[in-house]
Amino acid sequence: MAKRPAKQTPQQPIDPDRIPRAVIKRLSLYSRILQSFEFQGIEKISSAELARRLGLNSAQVRKDLACFGQFGVPGFGYHVNDLRRQVRSILKTDREMRVILVGVGNLGSALMSYRGFLKQGFTMLFGFDVNPRAAGDRARSKVPIYDIRDLESKISGQGVDIAVLAVPTDVVQEVANRIVKCGVNAILNFVPMRIEVPARVQVRYVDLSLELESLAYYVQGREKEGEKSD
Amino acid sequence: MAKRPAKQTPQQPIDPDRIPRAVIKRLSLYSRILQSFEFQGIEKISSAELARRLGLNSAQVRKDLACFGQFGVPGFGYHVNDLRRQVRSILKTDREMRVILVGVGNLGSALMSYRGFLKQGFTMLFGFDVNPRAAGDRARSKVPIYDIRDLESKISGQGVDIAVLAVPTDVVQEVANRIVKCGVNAILNFVPMRIEVPARVQVRYVDLSLELESLAYYVQGREKEGEKSD
């Protein structure tokens, strides 16, 4: 096939829509573990070792990366910091991603002050709530919290990339509508309700109850195992 | 007038391990939306309508349910409350599921006071933290919070079904070890790190950053969209 002597192959102009979503999620896993390798001073990594650490198959790791170019060195493996740079570039977490949060309640205030997001290149610009004062007390954070009435005026011209929703179920569609109208094309929805948006808008759901419920199904699914008599 | 679909024929004793995990997750979605239908007084629902509301294919809805028996009535659809009862029985959310939370920090305190879990049949027994006093201030909740040193003694004999982890990354493995030793066989892990557990223990991960990062990939940062003013 197309043999490229140059190992620093530029990214293939592959249509981002053609990449399976599961690949992107794993890329994010790779990004995080590469970060920790870099921190530990590890300079090279093989697909086999990467796979072992993440509970995956090594061919899958290689195939995932192959969607975007040739980053490895046969007989050697991958250069950790080189690969990390590449992966972050693919995920666009190497540049600033500007995020707003709507609904600074119990969950929202935890999200707002989470440093893990920052570490991955996300900037929390501001929060919005119907009760910005109470929300401000809850969130021990330097991120400003505005009244939801000012949503449009505050985010206009701010280049918001992603909106995170953590509002009550019954207002989530209305909030989403407003956000979409402001030109935000990506929504991370923590509210356990499907929202309707134009096709151009990407929505991801994080459903905490769902995981808990599906775990319940597997609890003592086998035979009784006794009431732990010790 | 209301005729019960009392068909006992199928109800095959299918091995729970054979059911795809994705089916169980969708069951949880069905459970929640059926709850809202019941609340709205809707008594019957077709697979097509259920699918539409959840963004799925109607055959998939029928096939998912068919894993566990025949709950529908040809030419009619499904009785909402009957189906809901069945689904909850399958997921075991019709009986009490006893949950503990370890790490009552920013995220943990939000989880602890979340009423959505309660509504789905989960009982939050207690929380544990290295600093139970500070954690108690954070979590405005009636759930007692104990010192992590007392983990073993407090949960002994309590029949804990699921442990939720929201501790710092560097202690999660150690905490998981202790929990597993106490006989808990299901863990919901919010910490972005893979934990090693015996095969009998079910672990589910909820990785919030991962979702945010994978969303970033889909944000159109190309030449289109002249919204940004810089």
Add this chain to the structure above:
DNA sequence: CTTACTTTGTGAATGATTTCACAAAGTACC
């Protein structure tokens, strides 16, 4: 430069999940 060894990148094979499509089984109403 050459030889022995390692690990990548990738077609082909396998496995899993989703969708199609339709007979069978029920409803609704006269």
Add this chain to the structure above:
DNA sequence: GGTACTTTGTGAAATCATTCACAAAGTAAG
């Protein structure tokens, strides 16, 4: 009871994802 609909439940087909397996391409060392 009978006829016209509707919707289920389910094999078969299509689609999507993972794993295998190996030639090609590199490394390492003398």
